[in-house]
């Protein structure tokens with residue numbers, strides 16, 4: 001693995017207020033090129049907010065984000081996408097009326113899409129680019145076992161498959177950093193394990209840098225090299241899965257939150273991973 | 275299917291048949307029916323082009339009357355004989371006053387100026403949020419009208435420009451119509467069109483995938499405005515008159531109705547709705563006059579819209595194209611995905 005002098009993504013003292021609510025209160029973490037890092041924490045701890053700020057959907061109240069050595073704090077999502085960030089959404093955001101494959105193809109327009117004039121004049125180059133985009137999208141759908149449903153309207157797919165389409169869509173653009181926000185939410189244990197294996201395989205084979213938010217402790221601990229734990233907007237711990245599992249504060253944070261969230265995993269899950 | 279064969283079947287053949295039918299129409303129809311035929315064509319151009327903005331990209335523009343007014347005036351001023359220009363339009367810059375432009379060039383210029391106006395309005399408005407566009411375009415209609423009234427040295431003010439050369443005919447209308455349909459079809463079934471639909475479906479996700487949301491919206495708004503400008507020029511030279519009030523907000527709403535009825539995003543749907551609505555209003559008019567029920571046709575249309583919105587909220591065709599047309603797109607896509 002290539003050792004880069006500076007981290008690919010660096011988040012420093014990140015804070016976010018929503019009116020009176022302090023959703024993030026000084027978060028620090030960094031990802032090196034090729035890392036697979038889990039971002040975990042009880043419900044409402046600010047994981048999605050952190051994703052939204054890193055990708056540019058929300059502006060931070062305080063703090064700094066560097067990506068590939070450049071300051072990207074407060075960038076627009078379009079700009080960050082162009083720099084190589086791709087993400088999935090916890091509350092699925094697909095282009096419901098479009099076929100599955102077209103959802104994936106949208107993400108390829110930025111790099112490979114023909115321009116306005118080539119499109120309107122019907123130039124051969126435009127048709128070629130379009131065919132390449134379709135081919136690439138199909139290849140990515142194939143990785144996730146979805147090529148059989150490529151022509152279906154994505155809004156009609158079962159929940160688990162919709163999550164996979166989101167994943168495929170993010171993956172298709174060859175991102176430098178892939179941010180996955182609960183990619184297995186709503187999946188059964190088999191599907192979850194399966195997708196976890198796919199994430200690990202893509203990370204291993206393609207060397208993509210991945211930041212993963214996930215409530216399934218078994219999966220996160222099984223595939224991530226390092227975990228960042230936040231709680232109520234504060235940094236709680238950082239370390240290898242083994243270190244996190246042994247960390248008393250983490251166990252307490254999960255205990256303290258009880259089991260109100262339906263999918264909230266308790267500390268026994270943390271320990272369940274042998 | 276080989277490329278030339280596909281071209282013959284998909285483009286040359288329908289255009290050839292259409293041209294033959296048009297020729298037959300010019301020989302057999304009376305002048306009144308020929309005029310209606312041209313209004314039908316112009317309305318199809320308007321509905322299909324508004325569908326780029328409102329249907330593909332999911333914006334809500336009411337601005338077509340404004341762009342038609344701009345295009346109509348620009349075309350009219352350019353085509354006017356030089357002697358009339360110098361006599362009637364004293365504030366016109368001399369480069370424009372000295373020459374009489376050919377119709378095709380004037381129409382193109384009308385479209386381009388309308389598109390430029392759309393860019394100027396679109397950049398500040400579309401950068402924020404799409405839904406301010408309805409208000410902004412509503413305002414634009416009145417701004418354009420007041421410019422037309424208050425620049426008598428260029429537009430002859432409230433009098434308007436009358437006695438324009440009657441150069442619009444079925445051939446011009448249907449040539450522009452074919453070009454409009456072709457452009458819209460290509461945009462919709464392209465990578466660019468897909469980003470427009472993506473913005474309509476989920477703006478945030480589109481932006482996160484690197485789609486330049488503001489720029490794409492401005493492009494789709496300006497593209498719609500271009501064809502509206504050209505249509506305004508055709509209209510002006512069909513009725514041989516353009517005045518500040520030629521294209522009202524009411525027309526803007528009628529076009530919206532066509533897009534909504536046809537299916538937001540469906541090219542064929544918008545075209546069919548435009549044909550049906552134009553013809554039915556025309557045919558209902560003598561009936562309502564005979565019965566003394568003025569405005570009845572408007573009520574019938576309004577009830578029809580409400581019924582469609584209740585039973586088919588996404589319009590008759592949704593975003594899809596009817597099967598005859600869809601089959602071509604599917605076959606083409608299939609051919610592309612199996613290299």
Ligand SMILES: Nc1ncnc2c1ncn2[C@@H]1O[C@H](COP(=O)(O)OP(=O)(O)OP(=O)(O)O)[C@@H](O)[C@H]1O
Pocket residue numbers: 018021023041042043044045046047048049050090
């Ligand atoms: N747009 C918003 N306006 C106001 N408060 C918000 C907003 N978004 C998030 N919050 C609050 O910020 C806190 C963090 O929310 P966030 O969604 O980031 O948590 P999370 O860690 O992703 O939780 P979960 O595991 O349930 O997805 C919560 O208290 C939430 O209510």
Ligand SMILES: [Mg+2]
Pocket residue numbers: 047048049090181
């Ligand atoms: Mg979340």
